[in-house]
Amino acid sequence: MADASQLLNGSFEDLRRALDNGTVSSETLTREALRRGKAGNADLNAYISFTDELALGQAREADERLKTKGPHAPLLGVPIGVKDMILCQGYRATAASRMLENFVAPYDATVVKGLKLAGAPIVGKLNLDEFAMGSSNENSAMGPVRNPWDLSRVPGGSSGGSAAAVAARAVPVALGTDTGGSIRQPAALTGITGIKPTYGRVSRYGVVAFASSLDQVGPMGVDALACAAALEAIAGHDAHDATSSTRPHPKFYQETLAFRDAHKLKGLRVGVPKNYFGAGLNGEVEAAVRAALATLEQAGARLVDIELPLNDYALPVYYLIATSEASSNLARYDGIHYGYRSQHPCRDLHELYARSRAEGFGEEVRLRILTGTYALSSGYYDAYFRKAAQVRALIKQDYEKAFAQCDLIAGPTAPSTAFKLGEKSSDPLTMYLSDVYTLATNLAGLPGLSLNCAFDANKLPIGLQLQAPWWEETRLLGAAAIFQKLRPDTLAPPPFAQKGGG
Amino acid sequence: MAAWEAVIGLEVHAQLLSRTKAFCHVENVFGVSENTRVGPVSGGLPGALPVLNGKAVELAVRAGLALGCRINRRSLFARKNYFYPDLPKGYQISQFDQPLCSGGEITIEAEGASAPKRVRLERIHMEEDAGKSTHFAQSTLVNLNRSGVPLVEIVSMPDMRTPQEASAYLRKLHAILLYAEVCDGNLEEGNFRCDANVSVRPLGESKLGTRTELKNINSFKFIEKAIEYEIARQVALIEGGGKVAQETRGWDSAAGKTYSMRSKEEAHDYRYFPDPDLPPLLLEAEYIERIRKEMPELPESKRARFVANYALSEYDAQVLTSDKALAAYFEACVQAGAHAKQAANWIQSELLRELKKMEVADIRQSPVSAEQLAKLINLIEDGTISGKIAKEVFQEMYATRQDPEPIIKERGLVQVSDSAAIEQWVDEVIAEHPGPVADYRAGKQQALGYLVGQVMKLCQGKAKPALVSEILRKKL
Numbered sequence: 001m002a003d004a005s006q007l008l009n010g011s012f013e014d015l016r017r018a019l020d021n022g023t024v025s026s027e028t029l030t031r032e033a034l035r036r037g038k039a040g041n042a043d044l045n046a047y048i049s050f051t052d053e054l055a056l057g058q059a060r061e062a063d064e065r066l067k068t069k070g071p072h073a074p075l076l077g078v079p080i081g082v083k084d085m086i087l088c089q090g091y092r093a094t095a096a097s098r099m100l101e102n103f104v105a106p107y108d109a110t111v112v113k114g115l116k117l118a119g120a121p122i123v124g125k126l127n128l129d130e131f132a133m134g135s136s137n138e139n140s141a142m143g144p145v146r147n148p149w150d151l152s153r154v155p156g157g158s159s160g161g162s163a164a165a166v167a168a169r170a171v172p173v174a175l176g177t178d179t180g181g182s183i184r185q186p187a188a189l190t191g192i193t194g195i196k197p198t199y200g201r202v203s204r205y206g207v208v209a210f211a212s213s214l215d216q217v218g219p220m221g222v223d224a225l226a227c228a229a230a231l232e233a234i235a236g237h238d239a240h241d242a243t244s245s246t247r248p249h250p251k252f253y254q255e256t257l258a259f260r261d262a263h264k265l266k267g268l269r270v271g272v273p274k275n276y277f278g279a280g281l282n283g284e285v286e287a288a289v290r291a292a293l294a295t296l297e298q299a300g301a302r303l304v305d306i307e308l309p310l311n312d313y314a315l316p317v318y319y320l321i322a323t324s325e326a327s328s329n330l331a332r333y334d335g336i337h338y339g340y341r342s343q344h345p346c347r348d349l350h351e352l353y354a355r356s357r358a359e360g361f362g363e364e365v366r367l368r369i370l371t372g373t374y375a376l377s378s379g380y381y382d383a384y385f386r387k388a389a390q391v392r393a394l395i396k397q398d399y400e401k402a403f404a405q406c407d408l409i410a411g412p413t414a415p416s417t418a419f420k421l422g423e424k425s426s427d428p429l430t431m432y433l434s435d436v437y438t439l440a441t442n443l444a445g446l447p448g449l450s451l452n453c454a455f456d457a458n459k460l461p462i463g464l465q466l467q468a469p470w471w472e473e474t475r476l477l478g479a480a481a482i483f484q485k486l487r488p489d490t491l492a493p494p495p496f497a498q499k500g501g502g
Numbered sequence: 503m504a505a506w507e508a509v510i511g512l513e514v515h516a517q518l519l520s521r522t523k524a525f526c527h528v529e530n531v532f533g534v535s536e537n538t539r540v541g542p543v544s545g546g547l548p549g550a551l552p553v554l555n556g557k558a559v560e561l562a563v564r565a566g567l568a569l570g571c572r573i574n575r576r577s578l579f580a581r582k583n584y585f586y587p588d589l590p591k592g593y594q595i596s597q598f599d600q601p602l603c604s605g606g607e608i609t610i611e612a613e614g615a616s617a618p619k620r621v622r623l624e625r626i627h628m629e630e631d632a633g634k635s636t637h638f639a640q641s642t643l644v645n646l647n648r649s650g651v652p653l654v655e656i657v658s659m660p661d662m663r664t665p666q667e668a669s670a671y672l673r674k675l676h677a678i679l680l681y682a683e684v685c686d687g688n689l690e691e692g693n694f695r696c697d698a699n700v701s702v703r704p705l706g707e708s709k710l711g712t713r714t715e716l717k718n719i720n721s722f723k724f725i726e727k728a729i730e731y732e733i734a735r736q737v738a739l740i741e742g743g744g745k746v747a748q749e750t751r752g753w754d755s756a757a758g759k760t761y762s763m764r765s766k767e768e769a770h771d772y773r774y775f776p777d778p779d780l781p782p783l784l785l786e787a788e789y790i791e792r793i794r795k796e797m798p799e800l801p802e803s804k805r806a807r808f809v810a811n812y813a814l815s816e817y818d819a820q821v822l823t824s825d826k827a828l829a830a831y832f833e834a835c836v837q838a839g840a841h842a843k844q845a846a847n848w849i850q851s852e853l854l855r856e857l858k859k860m861e862v863a864d865i866r867q868s869p870v871s872a873e874q875l876a877k878l879i880n881l882i883e884d885g886t887i888s889g890k891i892a893k894e895v896f897q898e899m900y901a902t903r904q905d906p907e908p909i910i911k912e913r914g915l916v917q918v919s920d921s922a923a924i925e926q927w928v929d930e931v932i933a934e935h936p937g938p939v940a941d942y943r944a945g946k947q948q949a950l951g952y953l954v955g956q957v958m959k960l961c962q963g964k965a966k967p968a969l970v971s972e973i974l975r976k977k978l
Contacts, residue, residue, distance in 0.1 A: 331591065
């Protein structure tokens with residue numbers, strides 16, 4: 001019998017093979033995942049809750065299905081964690097907020113239905129920045145998450161818990177959400193692979209909404225194939241989500257393997273935006289990214305200089321649109337039907353609303369709601385919200401022009417490696433700049449992926465970001481898989497994981 | 503004393519007859535236990551998303567076509583943001599600057615008006631209803647069954663000038679929506695709600711005065727009264743040197759007054775923006791045409807058809823088509839074999855007279871069915887009973903829901919046409935009334951009428967009057 005611990009520290013392909021060959025059972029893996037998650041939680045605080053009963057029930061079912069000879073769904077039997085913004089029926093979905101601290105989900109998100117159908121045991125609900133608002137996972141009402149590479153540093157956000165759990169190899173894959181970089185940036189800071197699919201590729205039904213026109217659920221995993229397997233389980237049209245696409249999706253796992261094994265990077269043009277490499281980009285990060293670009297050339301890609309001239313506007317445009325949509329999406333948290341209601345005696349309805357929301361929401365959430373309310377208000381709507389929507393359309397056009405000249409866009413995922421807890425949390429604007437490379441992807445609705453490309457002098461991971469035209473997730477996953485085959489050193493787990501996750 | 507002109511605009515919210523709600527699969531039904539028809543979407547739960555109900559769109563388009571509107575091929579849904587306990591999401595999905603329908607008009611004939619008047623519509627848009635709040639002294643209860651029910655909001659131009667015009671507009675709009683099978687139009691159940699915007703200005707002035715909004719008035723009669731009161735109140739206020747406050751007012755039917763509900767100055771900034779969860783609504787020309795073709799017959803064409811096919815007078819046709827159910831009853835009666843003119847008469851006189859005694863005259867509640875009425879009419883036609891007897895039979899039918907035949911049989915009301923029997927009665931009357939007999943023989947024609955009456959009295963109306971007359975004449 002193979003060692004579950006070893007398998008969790010290895011590649012997804014090896015894990016899949018072991019499950020298919022019967023050399024490890026899903027139940028064994030799942031129990032180990034639960035053990036690791038719990039053992040590591042005192043240090044990492046990656047998990048808000050564990051879903052043992054569900055996981056073990058699913059694991060046993062998976063083991064039954066595994067008995068019949070393949071082909072199996074690529075995620076069958078693989079333990080997975082789910083960001084606590086995604087509803088899992090019968091379990092708490094807190095969005096890391098006091099507002100939903102005791103909210104038990106009465107229904108499954110469509111992506112959770114997808115995981116259950118694929119046979120992936122759901123191990124627990126993962127910590128995040130409250131309502132997905134943050135880039136460091138320091139904004140959680142359940143406490144900050146720590147980076148397994150260095151416990152004094154942040155894992156990034158908002159999907160910090162998902163990133164930490166995967167980085168620590170407590171699970172080989174987890175679901176996160178990405179509105180402005182919340183999958184990609186933490187993936188970069190924790191040295192794992194994460195992909196935000198094309199907007200509309202994955203259903204948002206049952207996912208606590210932050211910014212409706214930007215949010216997407218996506219996988220974060222030990223490598224590109226882990227992500228491909230999970231994406232396959234959750235992608236597809238959903239009748240419950242009017243923004244989900246009816247476009248059929250490929251079998252991502254098979255297609256990614258095929259792309260890798262057929263060396264499809266050969267001849268692909270990789271666009272490198274000049275203005276990604278300006279001031280504000282850490283020197284080591286730049287060097288690592290340029291070295292990674294050289295690796296892509298080695299694999300047959302051709303580097304091309306491109307322009308994304310409006311990228312500087314991505315930040316203000318994002319912060320107007322996202323906060324505006326959020327101010328409306330979070331209005332339902334009013335302490336009336338569910339969620340937190342203030343216990344303070346209130347004179348009238350208005351006071352009840354004010355107190356419940358002031359007490360239930362953390363500071364960053366309140367800041368963004370107020371900003372968004374302002375941007376939508378009478379007299380300001382045209383100057384702020386409408387203007388931002390117009391510039392958004394121009395940013396999208398920038399990408400259309402760029403993709404006429406290249407097949408992939410490459411650059412850094414984040415301007416620096418993992419920073420220390422407390423380092424950026426005093427000034428929101430400084431924190432917002434962490435997303436400067438990832439925001440535009442969401443504004444344009446494009447797919448984007450981050451993979452580890454090197455480590456800095458402090459042994460902290462450095463992320464390479466790839467962006468592809470709409471619907472080309474396979475190209476992203478395949479390119480990442482090729483890179484990871486050439487550079488297996490980038491897949492090394494942190495010491496934290498190697499000692500069995502705590 | 504200056505002459506004043508009232509300016510009235512009406513906004514109607516009508517619930518659409520779809521089986522499920524505007525943006526989810528939960529059942530759209532009234533009168534069930536509280537909070538039993540709510541789901542994640544209509545309940546505003548975390549993670550819920552709206553998906554547009556296609557049937558609701560069809561019904562809304564039908565309403566627009568029936569009211570002569572331009573159907574916009576592209577329209578957008580927008581969020582109207584405000585906080586209230588019966589609005590679970592904290593916003594209502596509505597339409598703002600790109601509504602489904604633009605323009606349109608309704609022709610009305612107001613009570614006391616000399617000529618018909620065209621009232622223009624501004625727009626019709628789709629939106630979802632909120633839940634219902636019931637207020638008590640120390641608490642409020644919220645029922646979300648109504649949350650998410652599909653509505654059309656029909657906005658008129660401020661073309662009306664009198665409470666009677668307003669009332670006529672509402673009745674006509676109500677009838678059209680029922681005819682188009684878009685809405686049930688039940689005011690008590692709240693599926694047809696009206697708000698009135700009322701202002702006054704000196705006659706001849708083109709600028710509009712400050713308006714107040716009258717809300718939550720659930721009968722045509724009360725709306726007329728409320729508008730009448732409000733006009734007088736505003737005029738008196740201005741003439742007294744005061745200024746009309748822009749506010750929302752309710753109607754206290756007991757006191758017969760409008761009262762202030764909240765100041766419209768504190769009105770919300772709804773922060774409308776296009777709903778990112780719903781794509782733009784794009785309608786093909788073929789789709790709109792199909793709905794136009796499948797439209798149920800509307801009042802004007804039905805009226806014309808009744809005149810043409812049933813040889814009814816304009817007046818009769820007008821009365822019978824004023825209500826869709828009434829028109830259907832009439833046609834069912836004719837279908838069951840009744841002579842059209844007879845049916846029209848019986849319905850308008852006997853049946854409607856009885857129905858008007860009910861709280862709400864609703865022909866759908868009639869204890870006498872169209873088929874039963876047709877039977878009765880035919881029994882007169884074939885001579886089984888007289889017209890007079892038939893009225894008695896009708897009363898019994900209405901009270902007991904029975905067919906005419908058993909009633910006639912049981913009470914022995916079959917018209918007697920047997921000459922022998924009639925002769926016996928005639929002989930008896932002649933014997934008992936020598937005076938009138940003599941008068942008639944002397945040339946007084948009226949005496950015959952008296953004698954016929956006596957015979958009818960004697961036989962309790964069972965004899966066929968024409969025969970009585972004939973036999974009397976022969977014997978005298």
